[in-house]
Amino acid sequence: KIKKKQANVLIVGLDNSGKSTVVQHLQSRGKRSEVTVPTIGFNVEKFQNAGLTLTAFDMSGQSKYRPLWERYYNDCHGVIFVIDSSDTMRMAVACNELQLMIQHPEMVKNRSTTLGVPILILANKSDLDSAIPIGQVRAELRLDDIETHPIHLEASNALTGVGLHAGLQWLSEQII
Ligand code: GTP
Incomplete structure (x- = not known):
């Protein structure tokens, strides 16, 4: 197995889920090689x-930009799909967005495997009292029904970085 040196990773999720915070944390740990150009x-x-x-393409979660x-x-x-674990009202919306994305023809096949592109799902804001347990996130997003893509669910706190490294490590291993 030869690892790709370059990987394009999309960071998506509903607005306010924590995408920009995830990116900020990851880039402060890693070696930053480019300056943000606000677009x-x-x-x-x-x-x-x-490795x-x-x-990282940090996409706005506002629906007009989807x-x-x-x-x-x-x-x-690879994709990092960020979920606000405390946003129980919009779990069904997030589930729908996830389904739309993984069913998109471009997402179905990875170049190196027969499976679709790997998807890391961050159950973010897991630190909040109002966050639902990770098992419930798995159920609400119907992750057990997804057979077309390698999927990994990781609880995270983008403010402290908890869960980000483990999640990214998994994603990195999937990108070969
Ligand atoms: P859009 O740009 O609207 O798409 O939002 P976004 O997904 O980029 O979210 P952003 O990173 O701006 O975070 C939204 C809010 O949630 C901010 O106030 C963050 O500080 C906060 N936040 C992000 N991650 C966490 C987390 O893990 N825990 C807690 N408690 N707050 C978080």
Whole structure:
């Protein structure tokens, strides 16, 4: 197995789920090699982490920008899907977004395997009292029904970084 040195990773999720906070934390740990260029709808960050040079596309979670996510599906090696574990009202919306994404033709097949691109799901804001348990996140997102993509669910706190390294390590191992 030869690891890709460069990997494009999409960071998606509903608005306010913590995507930008995840990116900020990851880039402060890794070696940052590019400056943020504020772009309408998304930010691009390039940094090293878990043995990969990651180009992270931090997509805005605002619904008006969601069609923009799809433009980046064709050159994507992995996805970080961020969930706000305390946003119980919108778990069904997040589940729907996840399903739409994994069923998209560009996402179905990875270049190196017969499975689709690997998807790391961060059950973020797990530190909040209002966060639902990770088992419930798994159930609400119907993760056990997904057979087309390697999926990994990790509880995280993007403010402290808890769970981010373990999650990214898994993603890195999937990108070969
Ligand atoms: P959009 O740009 O609207 O798509 O939001 P986003 O997904 O980039 O969320 P952002 O990173 O801006 O975080 C939203 C809010 O949640 C901020 O106030 C963060 O400080 C907070 N936040 C992010 N991650 C965590 C977490 O793990 N725990 C807690 N308690 N707060 C968090």
